[in-house]
Amino acid sequence: MLPPGIQVLERGWLSANNILLFDGDVATLIDSGYVTHAAHTVALLREALGRRRLVSLLNTHSHADHIGGNAAVQRAFGCRIGVPHGIAAAVAAWDEDALLLTAAAQQAEAFAADHALVPGETLPMGGLEWRTLAAPGHDMDALVFHAPDAGLLISGDALWRDGFGILFAEVIGSGAGLAAARATLEAIGRLSLRCVIPGHGAPFVEVDEALAAAFRRLDYFEQDGARMARNAIRACFTFMLLERREVALDTLPAYLDTVPLYREANRRFLGLAPDALAGWLVDELVRAGVACRREECLFAT
Structure with missing residues (x-):
């Protein structure tokens, strides 16, 4: 080739x-x-x-x-x-x-x-x-x-x-x-x-x-900017999780509200409370098989 x-x-x-x-x-x-x-x-x-x-x-x-x-x-x-x-x-x-x-x-x-x-x-x-x-x-x-x-x-x-x-x-x-x-x-x-x-x-x-x-x-x-925001949040957070390997679930809402990309994407397109955004993200990553929940932590798989 x-x-x-x-x-x-x-x-x-x-x-x-x-x-x-x-x-x-x-x-x-x-x-x-x-x-x-x-x-x-x-x-x-x-x-x-x-x-x-x-x-x-x-x-x-x-x-x-x-x-x-x-x-x-x-x-x-x-x-x-x-x-x-x-x-x-x-x-x-x-x-x-x-x-x-x-x-x-x-x-x-x-x-x-x-x-x-x-x-x-x-x-x-x-x-x-x-x-x-x-x-x-x-x-x-x-x-x-x-x-x-x-x-x-x-x-x-x-x-x-x-x-x-x-x-x-x-x-x-x-x-x-x-x-x-x-x-x-x-x-x-x-x-x-x-x-x-x-x-x-x-x-x-x-x-x-x-x-x-x-x-x-x-x-x-x-057709729907929220789709683009969700894609960006999933992709960037997966990158971070692959780098760190794990994150404590109780720290996730505050983390997402602190990092500009997650905070601004949510503010512009989703309008979710930090806890709701974190809950959606964890469910998405577990469903996709890129993360698992264990002992109050989220791990990269």
Whole structure:
């Protein structure tokens, strides 16, 4: 499915995929994973690189599961880091609010970016020419990388095989996420693609089916904003539970009312009391099989 100059290190939650592109004895990495997985990320990269040098690390967008390992990877390999132009100022100031770290109660180690990536520039990576394309929606400053000659797209969280990432701008931001995500999916649909390398999950060739599923998901959210809020709360809380492994049930209502994402999503779309929100969330996660209740605690399964 992929040319020999590309290797995908498919990661499970909490980390985004690490995508290596080889050019002779040097390599470029797309996205570095979550900070608590940083040591494992470095070990995986050492094995995959062999005698090659990692010279560049590029990020598709600013979320913690994509940038969290940047500092550790740069320390280990001495590579330069490039980030989307729209997040460059937030990275330079290490603005945890702008990077959504505070809002979602997630972590990332501060790092310094060496350059900013802008839509429309061409990058030689993995023996191919890639164009950077704007991909707002999940992250309003996100970029994707398109190799037209090979029909490849590195899509970050703009398109997965079964959907796309949380539309944070709709849940806690400006409210422009739905329209931006639709425009991004339409732009992806106009590309000639043979394979998509997503930020999460395996590379896939069922591009038309993935786009159709993504548009259905957008339609579903547009019909009722509460659906989008519930999806965001479930996904972000599951991320936290996978990181911490357990949480005391009696602390959950206060926690949900303290973290900006949960509090604002509930205020804007659901209007539940903290106890009711916590009760709904626990029931949802247990029903889905991602958590279990035991001795007044909620555990990740």
